[in-house]
Amino acid sequence: MNDTLSKIEKRTAYTLLLPAVFLVFAIVLFPIFANIWISFKEVQLKDIRIPEPRAKKIVKSIPEDKTKLKIVYRLRNSSLIEDINNIKFSDSLPRNIEPVELDSRCEFKSKKIKCDFGNWEAKYRENFEIIIQNINNEVIDKNTIKSQKPKLSGDADNILLTTKFTLKNFKQVFNENEFLDLLLTTFYFTFFGTVGAIIFGMFAAQLVNQKFYGRTFMRSILLFPYVGPVVALAYTWTLLLDPNSGTLNALLVNFGIIDKPINLLGQKYMTLNLLGFDIKLRLALTTVIMFEIWRYFPLAFLFILARLQAVPKDLYEAAEVDGAGPLRKFINITLPQITAILSILFMIRFIWNFNKFEDIFLLTGGASGTRTLPINVYQQGFAVSNIGMGSAVSIVIVMLLIIFMIIYFKLIGKRADEI
């Protein structure tokens, strides 16, 4: 009895889960494995389109004879590189209409012209003509002929499904001189973006945790940068930082703080003189990190605020009785209470910033030393049109991600439930 009940329960559970699991499997898990497959192949963007036989139908009237029409099919192989084999063609004709003469490759049967074109090599083109006539010698309506579309089919190798593999992509990924630079840029961006966002978030949370006039308003607007669409915000920042007519540069020049406008998003390095040392600052990267901090500190703020509000008030009261000042209270009560959440935040945000694509893409497009690994996926795959390379870079990202996740679960995974 109990056995059948648990069986029913199991079956119900699987039925309820199946649609969601299937969808996630198809769209999220399958691509991760497909990346491995593609990364071992030499695939260009243009190879992805499956080669197709195509025909464009043109109907021409014959002036001498209204009962006849000429049909021209412009045949071609859509692919520039792949052959298509075993091509079948068919087009139907209205009643009482017949072809006058037929190519040897074709036959006319039950109102249908059927042809067997055999094989077309890449870039193949042919103009295929038929003359048709009405058997009752009536005028043929051109439009009825035109409205009928020919059908074509053929077999072609799908380059993605062949079993030709190569290590070329990975060799290229790792042998590139820039790979180390790429990795370093990604880590700079990720690390400083994460730490900055957490520090700002901590300040903001500490602030909103106090009582002051307009606190709820402050709490809402603090989340605006995260809630707003990245496209709109990134372009607003581009406008704000523009060297020629941007507000920030105009302001700094106006108050005499700088002499010439600085191209904050287009200049790779800037030399700063600090205490007699020349420091080479990666300017565009720093600006992008600033944007990143601005956009994501609200998340850190939200997390830390939730934690701060859960800290028991009597802890602070007891500290006050013991004569502790605000700084001591922060160091000895607040910080220990939030270290756990800070470390979780750091790991999670680190993983997410590591994969950040849109922000950098919209601000600089990866130029001026802001090319990170995710940007490289896009550039290899779609700008250089080398899908195989793009996939290989994706695999590198996935590998690093798995390492981060293992570290995350080793360090924090067990504690995550306690908080």
Add this chain to the structure above:
Amino acid sequence: MRYKPLLIYLFISSIFLTLVGSIWKIMATLQGLKLTEINFNINFLLALLLSLSLVFIGKRINHLIKILVLPLIFTLIYIAINESAPIWYNIGILLISLFFTNMVKNYNLNYLKEDFVSEKIVFDFLSLFAIVFFAFIILFPFYLMFVTSFKLQAALLYNPLDLSIDFTKNISDQFKSYLVIFKTYDFGRYIFTSSIVSIGTVIITLIFAIPAAYAVARLNFFGKTFLSTSILIIYMFPAIVLVIPLYTVFSQLGLRNSIEGLLIVYTATTLPVAIYMLQGYFKSIPKEIEDAGLMDGQNWFGIIIKIIIPLSLPAIASVALYVFMIAWNEFLFSLMFLDNPKSFTLSRAINHLTGDAETPRQYLMAGSVVVTLPILLIFVYFEKYLVSGLTAGSVKG
């Protein structure tokens, strides 16, 4: 007499007053005022003088007189030593100094002898300054976006500092950028597409997620723990590693440039977090209520529809709003999958506008306002629900 608190108070309060004054000056400049000198040092000395006199006067004269007279003197000297400015600017300075005096009215030499007073002073001023600072850096870009959309190209190039709105223009000139983006750039269609995609994603995600979350929360089956941990792990994989395989497969299936393609991808990428959030809430519903339903002869479908959904409306609202936000703001997939302007979403359309370097920036900003405003309004109106969605989903972003 301990001098440390006094010195800290003088330094911090003067810096604070000068900085707030400078921010006011910057804001005035951005309204088209021609001011070119910050005069930080002189204004700092002036602020120091005010702080010093405030603390030494202390309680010796009536608070009200102190609060009214000292700022007035401060403002008059400020006007004398700074560039000439219109009256509204100087009233602003007066109000700032009034606020400042009111804030430190209780400070006197005795107060400065209390325990930890210097720390308290630093904390007070720091948090006050932080409010101004955060409000400024957050709201400024939004303000810039908004104002630019009402500007004309010539005005923008002539003086990039003038961020005031000219209310004397007639209404069709005022909203010219919006008229252009709706008429010439077909933004009406993009709003429609974006709405369809976002609302569609919400509905499909909920249809898939509610039963799955119920199964994870309530039923026992083989592989349950494995499934619930993998939900979170799957969620950690970013869109950028999915994009190439999805692009190739969607190209071959003819799903690119279609709303269906976007719906499938958005649903699949938000499902894990939706399931995760919902199952947590479902677990908190007392099991006895369901047992009563089972007694009445309901099957799982009836239980979900009649018991679970009505009881978990707040959680469903959170998930729905969060998913809506993700779908509305999404950019990467719409960049990859859409290249026919007929099927653009709003984000993609704005990105497309920048493809042409000739596109005036006020059109770009008008488009940005069109995409930002709905989501901000939804956020402000449903803040409670969206915040709990964000907190649960903020592992991603």
